[in-house]
Amino acid sequence: MADDPELSCPLPFAGYDRVVLAHGGGGRLMHQLVRDVFLAAFGDPLQARGHDGAVVELGGRTALTTDAFTVRPLFFPGGDIGSLAVHGTVNDLAMCGARPLHLTASFILEEGLPLADLRRIVGSMAGAARQARVGIVTGDTKVVERGKGDGVFIAVTGVGRVESRHEIAAHRVRPGDALIVSGPVGDHGVAVMLAREDLAIECDVTSDSASVAPPVLALLDAGIDVHCLRDPTRGGLATVLCEIASAARLGVHVVEAAIPVRPGVADACELLGLDPLYIACEGRFVAFVAGEDAELALEVLRHTPGGEEARRIGHVRAEHPGVVVLEQPLGGERVLDMLTGEQLPRIC
């Protein structure tokens, strides 16, 4: 966070209820915004006042990840762009087998954004960060003219300590590995889609936006050798399975009836002509573990918040390398392909 000099100039912050260009200009108004909105919510964990950077102690294997968040609308059932930005970043760290430690946040604000909306978003980020036990240690704010942005975009970078003793990567997936999903899929994408003003479908769906670090770290703490982890965001479960099958040059066999999908999500997908296997989650992950570790992994997950609804949904085999085959309820099989077009733009 930037500096916070004495603000002797009599410019009443209260006089602005919307973001103006000068809030990004580097002068008094920007300092006021940083102090009254960002520092008020995030605190200044490193006492880094007056610096455009933060200094932290790190040691050993460190995971780095970054994501820009452009979700539309900014607020949706189960979350908003602020909590989503924290969860999405923390989850990418967890997918590296890392314990999330620090986040940085860059905001691109559109002129005219109500300051009340910004406060709400920043408060939600701060709450999600507290819950995930990470500090938001440094940041930046830019303002673009009306019509050159869309309310607020947030780019978050995460730093974490790798806790897994073994590498977690697609090339470690082996034939016989079990495929586990940590909970029902598609909730986030459907919740966001239904929240868009042009859709008036009544389905009770809430985003699954949440940190998956606790269930992932629980697996590692239990000594389970996790071969590969991936969170099915854009492109959904089907796309990440295609990516892993392709990278591992192995076949993935998935049992459709085993994949948890909430009734509301299934209903909305049917109405909208969407396939839940291609819809983004923001609080789920898939894990590949040796077949003999599967039961223990499920046991651990089901006793950890965020993993209660974990299911084994398939396995890896040497046949059909690079191909994901879905076994259908009536016994047929179909090949799952990677998402080709744009099913749901701006869901994260």
Add this chain to the structure above:
Amino acid sequence: MADDPELSCPLPFAGYDRVVLAHGGGGRLMHQLVRDVFLAAFGDPLQARGHDGAVVELGGRTALTTDAFTVRPLFFPGGDIGSLAVHGTVNDLAMCGARPLHLTASFILEEGLPLADLRRIVGSMAGAARQARVGIVTGDTKVVERGKGDGVFIAVTGVGRVESRHEIAAHRVRPGDALIVSGPVGDHGVAVMLAREDLAIECDVTSDSASVAPPVLALLDAGIDVHCLRDPTRGGLATVLCEIASAARLGVHVVEAAIPVRPGVADACELLGLDPLYIACEGRFVAFVAGEDAELALEVLRHTPGGEEARRIGHVRAEHPGVVVLEQPLGGERVLDMLTGEQLPRIC
């Protein structure tokens, strides 16, 4: 960088010469974009294929910094948003007394952006990163609808190893400290302003966008105890001096005639009614060192690329705490205040 599975689907990338929404959708088109544009330019320094994160070895005091870049226009004399994003981030690390090591990059693309522009920007980023000896180790791409962005925004986070044995911060500034600026001020802001289509002023001004890590590290390598460093970006030299005077609760006395300003910058500022002391630089810094170290610091800077035009421009005193006084050429004095409004929107 994301995964790069085999792309067997016959969707000719060449068929797209502009960014479409599906380039951000998580499916095949996004993988193609990542492979053909981002990985082609940045490489894959950590072999992190298939992960949304990178794992690096870090030890000890680590600097973290983040910035969003929204400069308009995307291309300007002396640089573009790509090289600027690398320099701006590397410079924030240098201001922490850190050696830049790794960058992450998040792109927010507007539907309709010519892919040729994106390639040029990404190529320029890659060149600036090579020159600064940092790797772009992980990234993200989002696409927003036409009219919801402005070509491309880039958020970059930097990670560096702190090389300074002493803390570098405003509270370490002491009465008697010399104030050094590493080169002429105002070039970047003026170059960007003149590049905007609505201005037809003929002045030969080029952005100073560059990494200041070499001159900063040269000071540290020479054993100089640098008390405070700051790069005068938004708000310019005057604003950062106000920030430091305020945070240190000391007075800063600056000699206007000693401040280097290029003739083209001075001319353009006169025509536009701007004060070069409030115009952003992107390749300069101010350093506070003990008075007795000033000559050595200048000697070191003048022999280091990026510091050849360094000048001593003032000193710190106990009187007038929190106030920056400018000594004018004809002997008068005036108080420099922090930038209040928005002088030049979107210069970085």
